[in-house]
Amino acid sequence: MGLLLQVDSAKLLNAAANAVQQAPQQISLWSLLNKGGWIMYPLYLLLVASIFVFFERLIAIRKASRIDSNFMSIIRDNIMTNNLSAARNMARNTDNAVARIIDKGLQRIGKPIDVIEKSMENVGQLEMYKMERNLNILSLVAGIAPMFGFLGTIVGMIQLFYEINSTGNFELSVIAGGIYVKMVTSGTGLIIGLIAYVLHNFLTTQVDKTANKMEAASAEFIDILQEPTR
Template structure:
């Protein structure tokens, strides 16, 4: 009889302790948004940089993807019209393509009749302009890649200074007091590094697309010059 009573008491005690533990765990759980907001003031400029980074990535990608298209049929149509002596038609075809390569070929068609070196030089200048348009604002991504991690680091340092100031005033050097404040302040460093990685990666990937276009357009310029020489 005594054993039965003891077993029931242990069961009730275990159940009660489990309820208390679950209640404590539930109370300690926080949402992702609440966790992020613990990062402090410096998360505001980092968040602004994040949204601006995404805007730049989307805007530049769409623009570069649209103008850097190389139409394989464009050069064939231009060549056929040049061989037939239809310069206006060849220029019209290049304009209708609405791409960077079309604009560059058009610049070459406009000065047909001049020395080859002038035509090639004019097309190279046009290519430089088009590439410059593609690279517009990409420098800002490179700047963000450097600024965002720095802002995060400053936010963490600022938080650490406040923690040690609080310790000097309250003389409370408990692990909970230090680690609790420190993990909150390190959120800004993590956020800054994340934004920096996104901006850095996008900067180099978009520049890679531009470099690929530059190589292809040089091949087209060479092909255009060869067409003129054979015409």
């Protein structure tokens, strides 16, 4: 009985040792990324560019869209009392897109309505250009980052099969190990492209919201001009 127990214990120990040896090795994310090769550096640059452009544009767009809820009411009261100088001073001292559009409209008071609307529309287009500036960088990153990653994978696969052909080593572990390493660039490129795409759409939504504020303020200003003065 004791001999049988010793044999069973030895088998269990051997099985446990084999299980430990066969357990997959853990690898850190940074180590995995480093296996992507030189193509990872352009991808890192694209990621940094996307993050920089996002925060720079986010700050600019929020600054352009920030407006006091009482701004148009005060402008209306000044226009209705024929106090245009006070209205212009308020518009000039307010740093946002709506105020600059209203200031242009105030400068054109006395001219036909269509002339005022055209002048305000031109300023609105300039403000839209300012807000949308550099957003094309995010759309560009969203398009080329996956292509860079795929290029890295293709180059890596060519190198892998060249090595296999040169050495004649067709072991499955060697082939699988080489393939998963080369796929790192494709995965990274897709992730960076997805991040840039999401950031671009978020900023575009913020620009659209600001554009709606500009259009509403312009329409309200034209309505004010068509009301009789006190």
